[in-house]
Each structure stands twice: as C-alpha cells, then as structure tokens.
Amino acid sequence: MALTGSFYHITHTQSDSNFHSESITYPLDLPVDDPNYNKRGTSENILIPDLEETITEYTSSYAVIHNFFNHSFPAVDEDQNFWLNRILEANVRVYPSKESRNLTIDDYLVEELVQCSLNVSQSAHDQMYEHLKTLRGYVSMSNA
Numbered sequence: 001m002a003l004t005g006s007f008y009h010i011t012h013t014q015s016d017s018n019f020h021s022e023s024i025t026y027p028l029d030l031p032v033d034d035p036n037y038n039k040r041g042t043s044e045n046i047l048i049p050d051l052e053e054t055i056t057e058y059t060s061s062y063a064v065i066h067n068f069f070n071h072s073f074p075a076v077d078e079d080q081n082f083w084l085n086r087i088l089e090a091n092v093r094v095y096p097s098k099e100s101r102n103l104t105i106d107d108y109l110v111e112e113l114v115q116c117s118l119n120v121s122q123s124a125h126d127q128m129y130e131h132l133k134t135l136r137g138y139v140s141m142s143n144a
Contacts, residue, residue, distance in 0.1 A: 001125065001126075001129055001143065001144070002062055002063060002064045002098070002143075002144040003062070003063040003064075003129065003132060003133065003138060003141035003142065003143065003144060004060070004061065004062050004063070004098070004141060004142065004143075004144040005059075005060070005061065005140050005141035005142055006057055006058065006059050006060075006061065006140040006141065007057070007058045007061035007063060007094045007109075007110070007137055007138065007140075007141060008055050008056070008057055008058075008136065008137045008138075008139075008140070009055070009056045009057075009058065009094070009109070009110050009137060010053060010054070010055050010136060010137055011053070011054045011056075012051045012052065012053055012054075013051070013052055013054070014049035014050075014051060014052075015049045015050040015051070015052050016049070018049070018050040018052075019047040019048060019049055019050060020047070020048055020050060021045045021046070021047055021048070022045065022046055022048050023043055023044070023045050024043065024044055024045075024046055025042075025043040026039045026040050026041065026042055026043070027040065027041075028040050028041045058094065058096065058109055058110075060096070060097055061094050061095065061096065061097070061109065061141070062094070062095045062096070062097055062098045062100075062101050062144065063092055063093070063094045063095075063132065063138065063141060064092070064093055064095070064101065065090045065091070065092055065125070065128055065129070066090070066091040066092065066093045066111070067090065067091050068088065068089070068090050068124060068125075068128070069088070069089040069090070070086065070087075070088055070089075070118060070124065071086070071087045071088075071089065072084045072085070072086045072087075073085055085117075086117065086118035086119075086120065087115055087116075087117065087118060088115065088116050088117070088118040088124050088127065088128060089113060089114065089115050090113070090114050090128045091111060091112070091113055092111070092112050092113075092114050092132065093108040093110070093111045094108060094109045094110045094111075094112075095107070095108050095109060096109060098144065114128070114131070114132060114135070116128060116131040129143070
C-alpha cells in the first residue's frame, strides 16, 4: 500500500525580522550558579522570533511507510485503572513518483517520523495510512 497525489511539505523557520514580546518572571529560588541569578524575583519582556511557515507542493508524489515502531508502556488514571498505552510510529518517505521509488529507494523528497495511537484489533499498516490521510501535508493524497 502507498499514497499518491499532492504532498505538501510544511516547514517552519524563525523570522529574522518579525518578533513578538513575552514576559518572563524569574523565580526567587534560583540557584546561585544560574546565569539569571541576579534577576531572581523580577520580570522582564523578551523578544521571541515569530515562526514563518513555508509550504512546498510536490504533485504526483508517492508516499510509503518505510518502517514501523510499536511502543507500549503502562499507564494509570486517577481511579487507579491500569492499561497499556500503545503508540505506533512510522518513518514515511515521500518520493517524486512510484517509478523513482522503484529505481532508488534512498532518493526521496522528504522523510518524516509520524505517530498515532495503535488499536491492536486493526492492522497497524492500515491504521497508519488512514492516519496519514488526516495530516495536513497528506490530505490531498489517496490510496495508490
């Protein structure tokens, strides 16, 4: 299985020219060796660079799951109910086309690590492809 269609690669970079101000309050109990020790108990405004979004469209792309990881770890809620939290991770590679993927497996446009919750009663493979189609960069893609 794979996905095909337009893939939108979304990246964020810090702006060199646009900033916003945020207030920081330094706690009173900063350790002596903290670089902001002299500012303890005070507040100041700092400038934070804005994030700029860039979207690159790759038409007629071919997205495939390169490999899977399944993580299970115990969890307990406030009523002491125990369950296993299961997370599925996949390395997804986007190629210019199915043909280019078949020619050279390492000649991809983008590789991303994607996570979703794992339902053990369903195929992990199918779950991840269905999850991908809900993500912003993959919404224009369909089953190949």
